[in-house]
Amino acid sequence: MTHPPTLALLAAALAAAARGWPVFPLRPGDKRPAGHAEHRCPRTGRCENGHLTPEQRATTDPGLIRACWQSWNGRPYNVGIATGPAALLVIDLDKPKDKDKDKDKKDSPDGETTFKALCERAAQPVPATHRVRTASGGIHLYFTAPHGARLRNSAGKLGPLIDTRAGGGYVVAPGSLTAAGRYETLDDTPAVPLPTWLLALLQPDQPRPTALLKLPAVDGSRAALAALERECATVATAPDKQRNTLLNRCAFKVGRFVAWGDLPRHQVEVAFQAAGESRGLTAAECRTTIRSALDSSIRTARPRETA
Numbered sequence: 001m002t003h004p005p006t007l008a009l010l011a012a013a014l015a016a017a018a019r020g021w022p023v024f025p026l027r028p029g030d031k032r033p034a035g036h037a038e039h040r041c042p043r044t045g046r047c048e049n050g051h052l053t054p055e056q057r058a059t060t061d062p063g064l065i066r067a068c069w070q071s072w073n074g075r076p077y078n079v080g081i082a083t084g085p086a087a088l089l090v091i092d093l094d095k096p097k098d099k100d101k102d103k104d105k106k107d108s109p110d111g112e113t114t115f116k117a118l119c120e121r122a123a124q125p126v127p128a129t130h131r132v133r134t135a136s137g138g139i140h141l142y143f144t145a146p147h148g149a150r151l152r153n154s155a156g157k158l159g160p161l162i163d164t165r166a167g168g169g170y171v172v173a174p175g176s177l178t179a180a181g182r183y184e185t186l187d188d189t190p191a192v193p194l195p196t197w198l199l200a201l202l203q204p205d206q207p208r209p210t211a212l213l214k215l216p217a218v219d220g221s222r223a224a225l226a227a228l229e230r231e232c233a234t235v236a237t238a239p240d241k242q243r244n245t246l247l248n249r250c251a252f253k254v255g256r257f258v259a260w261g262d263l264p265r266h267q268v269e270v271a272f273q274a275a276g277e278s279r280g281l282t283a284a285e286c287r288t289t290i291r292s293a294l295d296s297s298i299r300t301a302r303p304r305e306t307a
């Protein structure tokens with residue numbers, strides 16, 4: 001049996017640490033952290049004062065790294081980079097899994113294609129930054145996280161087959177070898193700062209500014225105003241993936257009250273604009289969606305009697 005060269009993995013760990021990225025050992029030939037899980041913690045040695053997670057154990061100290069990677073018994077450890085302490089945000093563009101028997105899923109675009117489309121829609125270039133090919137043929141894009149951004153891992157937040165690794169997470173470093181293949185550096189340039197438009201999409205949900213939703217008491221039947229308030233609240237609390245769909249649907253529902261003359265169109269637009277923006281949609285996205293939903297609703301509204 002041939003072992004991957006220990007020195008290569010030690011070198012990979014030292015190289016990551018030299019960039020300021022704390023590392024910890026992964027099981028030989030595997031993506032999972034080496035060492036015991038929290039529920040098996042012996043509360044001795046390094047865990048004497050309580051279990052240490054891989055993130056807490058991760059280090060850039062070359063002495064500790066040498067000691068760890070030279071202490072292998074049998075096969076050398078792979079290398080994990082703790083993205084949180086490294087102040088990194090890594091975008092993980094995955095491939096559909098072969099084991100996905102669901103044909104739709106298997107044929108769906110991979111993470112890289114979806115990410116390109118996302119950049120195109122945002123009228124932004126695909127960021128040129130430190131880039132690693134994963135064992136399964138996916139891509140890791142490395143970015144430096146803005147100071148104090150408190151970014152966490154995310155799954156599917158940017159799109160299908162796109163995950164991110166940040167606080168609390170880790171990535172498998174290049175040089176590591178698993179049954180699926182080797183992790184290899186594709187572009188060795190330093191990680192660039194996370195573009196602000198991506199940061200905006202990944203930022204933890206802000207507390208909803210509910211004050212924005214207090215509607216001015218103006219004309220409009222009570223039922224119409226109640227509907228407006230209710231639908232705006234739905235938009236303001238929409239799940240990430242549905243906020244634009246719900247903005248469209250909710251504005252459409254209220255459109256008939258505009259058609260019937262119960263509410264001025266301008267008031268409805270202002271209320272939904274505030275709700276949509278408070279949920280993190282851009283002003284332009286909100287305007288476009290609201291205009292199209294109202295146009296369509298007003299055009300197709302039935303007379304009140306038959307509604």
Ligand SMILES: [Zn+2]
Binds near residue numbers: 041042
């Ligand atoms: Zn422990």
